[in-house]
Amino acid sequence: MLLSYKYKLRPNQQQSDKLARWLDLLRANYNWCLKDRIDGWHQQFICGDYCDLRSGIEITPLTCSLVRGTQLANPWKEGNGKAKKEGEKDKSPKRTASLMQDANLQDLKAARPWYQGVDIGVLQQIPARVNEAFSKFFSGAGFPKFKRRHDFKSFSYKPGRIKIQGSKIYLPKIGWMRFYNSRSIPDGFEIKTVTVRQKADGWYVSVRIESKSTPDFPAIPDSEITTITGCDMGLGKLVYLSDGSVIDNPRFATNKHTRHLMRVRQKRVNRKQKGSKNKFKAQQKVARLRNKIQQKREAYQWNVANKIVKKADAVAVEDLQVKNMMKRCKPVNSEIGRSLPNGQSAKRGLNRSIADASWHSLTQKLEYLAVKSGKKIYRVNPQHTSQTCSKCGNVDKENRNGEKFICTNCGHVDDANLQAARNVKAKAIKLYKLNGTAGLVETSLINSGERPLDNTLPKGKRCMNGNPGNRNIKAEMS
Numbered sequence: 001m002l003l004s005y006k007y008k009l010r011p012n013q014q015q016s017d018k019l020a021r022w023l024d025l026l027r028a029n030y031n032w033c034l035k036d037r038i039d040g041w042h043q044q045f046i047c048g049d050y051c052d053l054r055s056g057i058e059i060t061p062l063t064c065s066l067v068r069g070t071q072l073a074n075p076w077k078e079g080n081g082k083a084k085k086e087g088e089k090d091k092s093p094k095r096t097a098s099l100m101q102d103a104n105l106q107d108l109k110a111a112r113p114w115y116q117g118v119d120i121g122v123l124q125q126i127p128a129r130v131n132e133a134f135s136k137f138f139s140g141a142g143f144p145k146f147k148r149r150h151d152f153k154s155f156s157y158k159p160g161r162i163k164i165q166g167s168k169i170y171l172p173k174i175g176w177m178r179f180y181n182s183r184s185i186p187d188g189f190e191i192k193t194v195t196v197r198q199k200a201d202g203w204y205v206s207v208r209i210e211s212k213s214t215p216d217f218p219a220i221p222d223s224e225i226t227t228i229t230g231c232d233m234g235l236g237k238l239v240y241l242s243d244g245s246v247i248d249n250p251r252f253a254t255n256k257h258t259r260h261l262m263r264v265r266q267k268r269v270n271r272k273q274k275g276s277k278n279k280f281k282a283q284q285k286v287a288r289l290r291n292k293i294q295q296k297r298e299a300y301q302w303n304v305a306n307k308i309v310k311k312a313d314a315v316a317v318e319d320l321q322v323k324n325m326m327k328r329c330k331p332v333n334s335e336i337g338r339s340l341p342n343g344q345s346a347k348r349g350l351n352r353s354i355a356d357a358s359w360h361s362l363t364q365k366l367e368y369l370a371v372k373s374g375k376k377i378y379r380v381n382p383q384h385t386s387q388t389c390s391k392c393g394n395v396d397k398e399n400r401n402g403e404k405f406i407c408t409n410c411g412h413v414d415d416a417n418l419q420a421a422r423n424v425k426a427k428a429i430k431l432y433k434l435n436g437t438a439g440l441v442e443t444s445l446i447n448s449g450e451r452p453l454d455n456t457l458p459k460g461k462r463c464m465n466g467n468p469g470n471r472n473i474k475a476e477m478s
């Protein structure tokens, strides 16, 4: 079982200075490695005679870099990639760009003695991080960017380097440091990768712990699922559940009070002189407020996710593409090329609300908790979930009128969002063929509010009609 625990560190002044210095050093190293990879990447596009600026050698097919991406270190592996032990396969004799940068670390330490003070494992993570950025780029993400101070806030230690005793943690090359031991690591778990992260209110450490002897919670097979909760995420309320209950959306970042506070604090930043200490202090206040909002949201979402997962054997959610929902409106131009209003200013407020609700991170938490407790999570296509009548299956845009749902075909009346949640549930049952197994009743009857099957089904299994969730939970809890 693999878990991740987070603690707040209590470094003394020297230690927190050192941590900040490390971040700067590592960021410099990251950018340097990235520059090297970018140079190598561009080299392949250059035609004709040119010479390498660093070595001054004229580039010919013989002297040009063998590995696309870097010119550091020896491109050939020691022993030409032959298997070290018998029975193993021979590997490629060439080093990859990342391995070459890794092999160059010794030279780097000799050339820049101030890197001696940084743990070698931490330093080795940097070429790996650059490599990860590049492989993401090769698989379709954006081109890797140079890191600035605000987007390089963490570094990690390799497994097995960290010790924890009571409320003290040992970070190699930094020493023993106090921390808030808010939850103890269970017996039998060993510490894997440890990431140190700077936030507006101090330093945190996230510890991955693993125990091979503790098995994961066995997941329920599809055929044994008897109860399922459909979720429809919204803005008015955060989550609408298919059992008819709703979960409030506290709007941590977009409520009136916080927005006012943020505006005032941001204004104070803007009025301070550029580069001044006062500006820095004002910026810190903004950052701390942001951090606080985020912490509140996280805590709330864990709470909500816990509640939802506990309700039933499985959860069905919409597979939302939040990124697409938050896209800007397309520009509208008049015939003479002048921009016309396109509704973006109204959309901006909506986008803020969507970002504040952060459905994606809530879904991730649901997933984490579901896996942890052996339950299932199903994702369904969100198309037409709020326009379909759950009683007769009629799909029509006209069905929905604001918050109300009135079917144009059969006249079924319901709350539009709850209707959507029920549709999500029905879709999941249909898609994953949960129907007909272990007590789940016909899809068309699931959400109808009718209870024709009460007499035919054995007790305890008639969970899916009427107002199923509540009844079942009560039964489970009692």
Ligand SMILES: [Zn+2]
Pocket (backbone or CB within 6 Å): 389, 390, 391, 392, 393, 394, 407, 408, 409, 410, 411, 412
């Ligand atoms: Zn209908």
